[in-house]
Amino acid sequence: VAEGSWWRDAVIYQVYPRSFADANGDGVGDLPGITAHLDHLVELGVDALWLSPFYRSPQKDAGYDVADYRDVDPLFGTLDDFDVLLEAAHARGVRVVVDLVPNHTSDQHVWFQAALAADEGSPERGRYLFREGRGTGGEEPPNNWQSIFGGPAWTRTTRADGTPGQWYLHLFDSSQPDLDWSNPEVRSEFEDVLRFWLDRGVDGFRVDVAHGMVKADGLPDWDGHVAMVDGADGTDGTDGTDAVNGSGNSGPMFDQDGVHEIYRAWRRILDSYDGDRAMVAEAWVEPLSRLARYVRADEMHQAFNFSFLVAGWDAARLRGVVEASFRANDAVGAPTTWVLSNHDVVRHASRLGLAEPEHRPNGLFASDPQPDAELGLRRARAASLLMLGLPGSSYVYQGEELGLPDHTSLDDAVRQDPAFFRTGGAEAGRDGCRIPMPWEADAPAYGFSPDGAAWLPQPASYAAHAADVERATPGSTFDLYRTALRVRKAEHLGTGDLTWLGVFAHDPHVVALRNRDVVVLANLGGAAVTLPAGAEILVASGELTQDAGATAVPSDTTVWYRA
């Protein structure tokens, strides 16, 4: 694998191991399944993989509840399987980024088990956030924080003699106790975990809840709502669009200044290795100037731009977010990092088919207004081609290269997301975007598993999106991504720079920019846009039309052309 700042313009493919490919037939994807399908990713043309967690875990939050940070869960294989996957990826010139979950451990982690067995005030308890309750008998939680998955963020422990004891903090499920990052032992343990994976040869880390690890001193009450999204839109309020839903978590549990010292220490460790290792922050932080602090030169390399993900399908809003992103990141010398889908949000092929296509963190029920699948796919292809035409790095979530929709009518009986259970079913949760991949149109479970098993049911619509069909079909979504990635690389778009096309700078329907010699023009739903005579089409997200001998871009279509 070549050296250099590969991450600045990389296209990084997110593999969600339990839903990618199952080699051993138990209905859950595994590491050998990923190794067996690497050629799909090579054909697609991505630079790197990010693997969601595959570590030892009771799987209460699909592996984001880690019991042993240095081992592979038997569900996914063995450490040897990991080494084989890493070597096979590197042999194909594909880098591998692994997920690090430092905000919390599983309650089955030896540290938490030791903490439960130890006395109040002991060093074992000091690795987590144990506190006395409020009220006369300590029967009230230590503060009023709510879990992001619903319900209180505190759970009370029971002493050995059966009487109620201290409470512990968990921003997510009660099986995910938060660590105390003011404890030097916690810091050095995770520095060792970083070295463990760096020594094995990984190219970097995606850092889970990177904005949540340090809490405000004294854990003060907070009356704002601890939702996954709040009311800002990432654009620093300069463009008048602050009324739309945004991507920022706020309050005393998020984006505290002290978190940055942790990343500076980690950066020194990564820099001490050869091969240009990189970190990406999963930080739901707004405004973008605040997010940019995570990618200062001595901290992380990238931070997911969730403001872009939540911007929906609105030309002014998208321009505002893109503009604000470059302004914020240029100030710290960092590239931007675009993303449209992941394992936590409704897939953009479904989201953009909703009447109000902003961020839908909580999944969809069959009883919700259902997305228009055709419109959603058309817009998703256009949105992806817009994203891939922007300078910076882009993340692609497994299945989006096939145009997969969410499963929007899952039976409640099969749902597994703790967000569904902790809200008593008020939220559908994220299972709909985690459906096993369709590899073959005509095989049981669409080729996901040799015996046709799949841990979540796949909708019948997946047959038309199966990888074997799409790879062989000109004009398929896979074909679009493959072509776009080839052109993007050939034209060096990832390291280009952006200028807005003046004529469309305030157009309510069109986002149009020049990146090097390529014009990227997205028509978000107005009348067809006629291109200048002689425009050389490089790639288009849908069929183009003719207008008096000139090429025209219909609504919900993006085109790249040289002019």
Ligand code: TEU
């Ligand atoms: O997500 C962190 C997080 O804040 C999410 O809850 C996010 O806001 C939400 O899902 C958006 O819809 C990370 C992981 O990506 C997620 O899968 C885990 O459940 C969570 O951390 C806890 O580890």
